Amino acid sequence: MTYGRSIKLFFDGGCRPNPGPIECAVVRKGVSHYRHDFGEGSNSDAEWLAAILALEVAAQNGDRDIMLLGDSTLVVTQANGTARCRSPELETHRTRFTDLAAGFDRVRIRHIGRAQNLAGIALARLHPR
Template structure:
């Protein structure tokens, strides 16, 4: 099952979106932070949703090469983001294969949902 995730930063604070099975889950106004914090929060949310939905063989896809590299162990996690990494590492995983993949921004349905609220609504957005 493909799961798209993306984090963003606006003047009103951080936000994330996760798209699972065509359903957009969006959280806005998450307070201060930077874009990497927002991307980590999106990955954490995607992992939680994959587990909650009981998905099997989850493929989490996002456009942040840095976060995906850090989470997969290919890139060193900077000290500022180690708390996010520890939290994500301790989360329960869905059953079966659990994979992370970097995709282009234009392929990321979660990023599209964050940029264009009407797309998220049409996809069945649920503001959580």
């Protein structure tokens, strides 16, 4: 199959305190998408839910070939299959991610630095210091 240009989606999640209320952001083509209704969890839960949200945003926009960019080494390595999930909760998130990813022509997920993560920057703007 010939692939066109991938759509980039930046994702980030967090909670304050950890564990605490989860918030997630996804940035697609300069537009920020936020979710604050995921309940309570850990930072790892938040990062996984942000990656899942990125897939949902891509699906809503009809994207078929996507590149997910995030600063969570845990999520990127587990999603790529180079690290195993060490808890049932993380395995549940990975399974949900894999199931959603199967609906696309191509999904790639890559680690980027925190300073390059537009979704992390968007989340940080919600909490000025």
